[in-house]
Amino acid sequence: MRPKVAVFGGTFNPIHHGHLRLALDLVQQLGFDQMLLVPCHIPMHREDPSVASQRRARMVELAVASSPTLKLDTRELKRGSVSYSLDTLAELRQEQGREASISLIMGMDAYLGLPRWHRWLELLKYGHIVVISRPGYVMPEDGELAAFDREHRADAKVLEQAVAGRVVHLDIRALAISATEIRTLTAAGLSTRYLLPETVRRYIAEHGLYAARAPETTDKS
Ligand SMILES: Nc1ncnc2c1ncn2[C@@H]1O[C@H](COP(=O)(O)OP(=O)(O)OP(=O)(O)O)[C@@H](O)[C@H]1O
Numbered sequence: 001m002r003p004k005v006a007v008f009g010g011t012f013n014p015i016h017h018g019h020l021r022l023a024l025d026l027v028q029q030l031g032f033d034q035m036l037l038v039p040c041h042i043p044m045h046r047e048d049p050s051v052a053s054q055r056r057a058r059m060v061e062l063a064v065a066s067s068p069t070l071k072l073d074t075r076e077l078k079r080g081s082v083s084y085s086l087d088t089l090a091e092l093r094q095e096q097g098r099e100a101s102i103s104l105i106m107g108m109d110a111y112l113g114l115p116r117w118h119r120w121l122e123l124l125k126y127g128h129i130v131v132i133s134r135p136g137y138v139m140p141e142d143g144e145l146a147a148f149d150r151e152h153r154a155d156a157k158v159l160e161q162a163v164a165g166r167v168v169h170l171d172i173r174a175l176a177i178s179a180t181e182i183r184t185l186t187a188a189g190l191s192t193r194y195l196l197p198e199t200v201r202r203y204i205a206e207h208g209l210y211a212a213r214a215p216e217t218t219d220k221s
């Protein structure tokens, strides 16, 4: 059987049980040998995250510490430049060789923005795309993404049969948790318990991440 590698990129600001449960469901349902969690360093698509990439990566590391298949991959931090998924996939293809099936995992919210990604049409040269439904996000019926989707769509069996080139949609339960909610609760001084691993919660508290800043006092105030 060919090796099956999954690449799950994200801002992970912070990583939470929505990401982690999805990653585990995918390993169990699709039989990935490795699930690489890749924090982005400098996103091209959103404002600079409020927390440095080293800290976001450390939270991923804490979250997967006891997992045999979920692994932190820091290649986007080491690259140091704007984080393009195409570069990440191309590097992985080089490392894994021609026989490995590589899958780029993304939620439907991310997939809907795909036509704005760096050289997006080339992503399928290096791997498959696996799209997970997320409540509130639906595929458009027309436009370039819809056409791309129709052309490349296949069912999950293709991940065994081919090493790259197809788009697979999965209707896996996505927990209704977002990093935005965790940042908002923390800033409001409310509990985030049960939304993310305790080790990550402790790290956030120890480093005072996401806490509301005291209003700046100036000479005039
Ligand atoms: N609860 C969830 N269930 C399944 N997939 C998720 C969930 N939250 C995020 N994802 C997916 O994980 C990837 C990384 O997401 P990201 O790190 O931006 O998390 P987020 O919770 O959406 O963050 P934010 O609220 O800051 O936008 C994206 O592909 C996104 O679709």
Ligand SMILES: O=C(O)c1ccc[n+]([C@@H]2O[C@H](COP(=O)([O-])O)[C@@H](O)[C@H]2O)c1
Pocket (backbone or CB within 6 Å): 008, 009, 010, 011, 012, 038, 039, 040, 043, 044, 045, 046, 083, 084, 085, 086, 110, 116, 117, 118, 119
């Ligand atoms: O390569 C790109 O141009 C590109 C554009 C937008 C998003 N991405 C990647 O998509 C992943 C999910 O992004 P986000 O904003 O949902 O955390 C993350 O790994 C980003 O680096 C990549």
